[in-house]
Amino acid sequence: SQTIHQWPATLVQPVGSPLSLECTVEGTSNPNLYWYRQAAGRGLQLLFYSVGIGQISSEVPQNLSASRPQDRQFILSSKKLLLSDSGFYLCAWARGRGLSNQPQHFGDGTRLSIL
Amino acid sequence: QKEVEQDPGPLSVPEGAIVSLNCTYSNSAFQYFMWYRQYSRKGPELLMYTYSSGNKEDGRFTAQVDKSSKYISLFIRDSQPSDSATYLCAIDGAGSYQLTFGKGTKLSVIP
Secondary structure: OOEEEEEOOEEEEOOOOOEEEEEEEEOOOOOEEEEEEEEOOOEEEEEEEEEEOOEEEEOOOOOOEEEEEEOOEEEEEEOOOOHHHOEEEEEEEEOOOOOOOOOOEEOOOEEEEEO | OOOEEEOOOOEEEEOOOOEEEEEEEOOOOOOOEEEEEEOOOOOOEEEEEEOOOEEEEEOOEEEEEEOOOOEEEEEEOOOOHHHOEEEEEEEEOOOOOOEEEOOOEEEEEEO
8 A cells, every 4th residue: 555754743943944844655656746835724735746756846936945856755845944934734646647637645744833 | 716615614513413515616627526634733635536427425425526517515424523624625637737625624523
């Protein structure tokens, strides 16, 4: 069976510090990978998605970047965090058979607080 | 007009009640429909996945799709306190790699 791991679960960072959140998927190959941010009352906001190693699509211009160094690894980064980067970050995967007719499966998220 | 509309609630029902959660969508090209359940401080968990009009049943859960009305529903029978969560609908991006999510309905089932 497939599993998705995200860490850390909770993170408190000062403004201006760097960020690295990691997500890995097990039990499948060549998945589509996604990073979302979820804010109260605003639903899920898609930040980045990737259909293959080194292939990153950005949905929202922001202070964040994403990388996919390996097939089942997806990393969310920032060089300098802003207060507005606080939120609940979710990684998801879907079978990479093409377009979005496959459901996405989510990790348990990272709650990021910027002080 | 937003692509997916979902009443945010909150919705509060007594234990044992039948719960009806709904979403409407605007793009007739959408073909695949999902419901997720999200507990507090957890990631969304896939509950139901369907790609055709009609009903799909899984235990106490029934997903209903009406493509002619662009309306999808999730019914929960014999609701339990453990069903207390936020429920999100999601619809395929009509030719993209993305899903379009509703904002979620917060449900509380009172013992």
